[in-house]
Amino acid sequence: MRKASSVRAVEFTLDASSLDRLCTNWSCRWPVPDDGRWPVFLDALDAVSRLGLDEEEMREQLPDEAEITEAVRLLSLGEFPDNDDDADAWERHAQARACRDDLSALWQDTQDRLVSAAEGLAACPWLHPWAEARMGAQAELAEQQRQLLTRFYAPRMLAExxxxxxxxxxxxxxxxxxxxxxxxxxxxxxxxxxxxxxxxxxxxxxxxxxxxxxxxxxxxxxxxxxxxxxxxxxxxxxxxxxxxxxxxxxxxxxxAGRPWRLIAVRIPPRRWYPHGGGAHDPLTSWELAVVTVYQVAVDWCHGTAALWVPQGIGEQLLAAETSMEAVDLLKDADDWAAPASVLLGTWEPEPRVTLT
Known part of the structure; x- marks a missing residue:
């Protein structure tokens, strides 16, 4: 475009008749809606396309194991060094905090992509065969990132x-x-x-x-x-x-001495500000850490997770002041022996705003 002598924009309506003009050789890969829902299809296609990282790119995104180990060790001693005059110690602690925060952001990015893609697939189910492998790879990546992030949080700290x-x-x-x-x-x-x-x-x-x-x-x-x-x-x-x-x-x-609780939570997505203004994360650090440490099952289609938590944490998750929609999966369960993933699948939270 930069080398073009001139650029001319052409506007047309995305409807069934546009299909004949765009795909004159009838080689389109998927059926395209003829009911005026082209924006839904294009949004779904875009969401699924964002899952297209290969395995090498995924590995490159993760911090080095030695870096994580050192960051966990330093932050277990405190967010900041004891010696105010030790510039090197301050720099090492800053790098450790950055390691934790970057890993947390990577995990949330992966979750956001999975939830957006799942919403798109719900609107355009014929994309499932193409998206299945990508969804699986991203789900594995999300779990790997979560496992690494758990090392930064002490369960007792979350209970307190x-x-x-x-x-x-x-x-x-x-x-x-x-x-x-x-x-x-x-x-x-x-x-x-x-x-x-x-x-x-x-x-x-x-x-x-x-x-x-x-x-x-x-x-x-x-x-x-x-x-x-x-x-x-x-x-x-x-x-x-x-x-x-x-x-x-x-x-x-x-x-102490009280049974743990199986709580399902609906994880609210981050909202991106326009014009590169960053993202607003509705989750507090404590909520994010609890989801990280206690997750035992996840349903990307609904953006929900099952958390097996101590009694005190469960009570706070169910409190109205938290930003996550939450329910007690064992409150009315007929079979408490059912796997957490099965019980999670029985919960149907209110649908999010769909792609438009």
């Missing part, structure tokens, strides 16, 4: 995060250590608590990391204040440690 949702908000008292704020102390405590609560609940990181969010909230409230600053900071350390301990005890109380 689920318990955070049930903790009561702390009440301001004279012993809080926020006397520097005077009458504003209850408001500051509330802000600090909300920052810690959000980070501990949704970030899928050890509870100790949530203290950083609380510290940031406190420092914003302190501003340039000096007198009483150290007392407030020391008090916050004690508060976040106490909140973390409460969450650990509650997590054990929620799930």
């Amino acid at each position: 995060a689920a318990a955070v949702a049930l903790l009561p908000a702390p009440a301001a008292s004279a012993g809080t250590g926020f006397g520097i704020f005077g009458s504003e102390a209850p408001m500051v405590l509330r802000r600090v608590w909300q920052a810690w609560h959000a980070a501990a609940r949704w970030d899928a990181k050890p509870l100790a990391q949530a203290a950083l969010a609380a510290e940031q909230a406190l420092h914003e409230a302190l501003g340039r204040r000096r007198k009483g600053r150290e007392e407030a900071e020391d008090s916050l350390v004690g508060l976040t440690a106490a909140w973390s301990e409460q969450a650990r005890l509650l997590a054990a109380e929620q799930s």
Whole structure:
């Protein structure tokens, strides 16, 4: 096109009569709808075409095993190094976080392609023979990516995060250590608590990391204040440690000795902003980690997954505040001995917006 002396656009309606003009030799590979649903067909064809990675390309997308092993080791010690002055350590931790985040993005990309292709095949079933091998290869790739990603998350950490949702908000008292704020102390405590609560609940990181969010909230409230600053900071350390301990005890109380639950979730797709603005991910880090670690079956046709989870996590998945539609697959099951994939297939969630 760049070398053409001129370019002329031709517009025509995609309908049955267009087929005669486009395929004069009658060699089209698939029957094309004659009911005005050409856009559906073209969208389906595009979605399935996006599955066309060969095995070598798939392998090249995955991080190196040594890189993953080192990233898992570093992040098990914390999101950031202990020594603030060690530039090399900061760089290694940054690379480890990038490894985890890139692998997570790859997995979500694969899932999005599979769900989009499945929706297209539902609208145009005659594409199944052509798409079957591609769907199978992508499903295997998605599972391989998921297995690698599980290494970055500790199940106990996810259970403790689920318990955070049930903790009561702390009440301001004279012993809080926020006397520097005077009458504003209850408001500051509330802000600090909300920052810690959000980070501990949704970030899928050890509870100790949530203290950083609380510290940031406190420092914003302190501003340039000096007198009483150290007392407030020391008090916050004690508060976040106490909140973390409460969450650990509650997590054990929620799930210890109680049967696990089989929860089906509908994974919401990412929404891409126009003009290259990136993607909005409706899943929090905690939700994504739970799907990663506890998935035992998946149904790409409906974009659903079955998760075998501890009691506490199951209760939070079924709570209205999560962004995933979820149901208890064993609540009314006639045969609890049925495989998870069979029980998952019995759930018919509300259909997503179809291709248009």
